[in-house]
Amino acid sequence: xxxxxxxxxxxxxxxxxxxxxxCDYTNSMFDYFLWYKKYPAxxxxxxxxxxxxxxxxxxxxxxxFLNKSAKHLSLHIVPSQPGDxxxxxxxxxxxxxxxxxxxxxxxxxxxxxx
Amino acid sequence: DGGITQSPKYLFxxxxxxxxxxCEQNLNHDAMYWYRQDPGQGLRLIYYSQIVNDFQKGDIAxxxxxxxxxxxxxxxxxxxxxxNPTAFYLCxxxxxxxxxxxxxxxxxxxxL
Numbered sequence: 435x436x437x438x439x440x441x442x443x444x445x446x447x448x449x450x451x452x453x454x455x456x457c458d459y460t461n462s463m464f465d466y467f468l469w470y471k472k473y474p475a476x477x478x479x480x481x482x483x484x485x486x487x488x489x490x491x492x493x494x495x496x497x498x499f500l501n502k503s504a505k506h507l508s509l510h511i512v513p514s515q516p517g518d519x520x521x522x523x524x525x526x527x528x529x530x531x532x533x534x535x536x537x538x539x540x541x542x543x544x545x546x547x548x
Numbered sequence: 549d550g551g552i553t554q555s556p557k558y559l560f561x562x563x564x565x566x567x568x569x570x571c572e573q574n575l576n577h578d579a580m581y582w583y584r585q586d587p588g589q590g591l592r593l594i595y596y597s598q599i600v601n602d603f604q605k606g607d608i609a610x611x612x613x614x615x616x617x618x619x620x621x622x623x624x625x626x627x628x629x630x631x632n633p634t635a636f637y638l639c640x641x642x643x644x645x646x647x648x649x650x651x652x653x654x655x656x657x658x659x660l
Contacts, residue, residue: 438590468648477552477638477651478591523590527646534646535606538590 437461438526440539447546453511455542457524460505464526468536469498469509472521481522482509514546551575554639554652561626561633562660569624569655571639579645580622584608585636585654594637597622598645626657634659 439458447453457467465486470478484491484498484507491498497510511518524539552573561567573580578599583591593606597616611630616622622641626633636656640649 436590443588470651475557475653477554477640477653480648480650483648525591535593535596536591536649538592540588540590 436540437464438524438537438539440522440524440542442542443540444543444545447514447544449516449546449548450513453509453514453518453544453546455509455511455522455524455544457507457509457539458505459507459526459537461526461528461537462505463528464537466527466534467498467500467507468525468527469496470523470525470538472523472541478523511544514544516546516548519544519546552639552641552650552652554637554655556655557653559655559657560660561657564628566625566627567633567657569626569637569639569657571622571624571652572620573622573639573641573652574620575641575650576619577641577643577650578619579642579647580616581640581642581649582606582612582614582622582624583638583640585638591638594624596645633657 468483469481471481472478482496500507521541521543523541525536527534555570581596582594595614597603613625638654639652642649
């Protein structure tokens with residue numbers, strides 16, 4: 435049962451524009467959320483995170499927004515650059531039988547075109 | 549350069565064979581993890597280790613085994629009991645358990 439859903443498998447954005455990647459979750463016990471970025475043939479790299487006590491976290495061009503009532507978070511990249519082209523995974527965690535294990539979405543492939 | 553090294557990059561398994569995937573980290577992290585990724589799917593947790601000589605089953609541990617004899621190393625054995633082993637395997641580590649995880653480049657396992 436997929437508890438973290440990224441419903442858009444792919445997204446194409448023009449360079450300089452905003453990229454918005456969305457993530458929905460079903461488990462109301464999730465209290466920590468992360469975004470990872472993955473290039474082909476490499477492991478995911480941590481990008482940005484947010485705790486459930488906040489609704490926004492910003493790091494340079496990357497901002498994550500959390501809407502707890504809607505069980506929705508989004509990653510904004512402004513301005514988008516061709517080097518941002520990668521697969522982005524949303525992940526969430528909560529205390530469970532497996533500890534605070536991460537639950538990953540299926541990923542969204544972002545293509546930033548010049 | 550600190551990081552996580554997984555080897556081999558590609559691995560093939562014959563029917564009934566056990567194979568071992570290597571994961572080494574020089575980040576001085578206490579916690580290590582193994583994940584499996586299938587095409588079009590998210591990562592699923594196989595095993596994790598909080599500290600040397602300790603490890604726990606994740607969500608899909610059946611058909612896999614691990615050991616943690618050294619802080620730097622967390623090898624994963626895919627046993628013949630794992631009937632569908634073809635997947636991309638990722639190893640990760642973190643300073644302490646459940647802290648932000650850093651991933652290796654992965655091993656792609658296929659069945660001959």
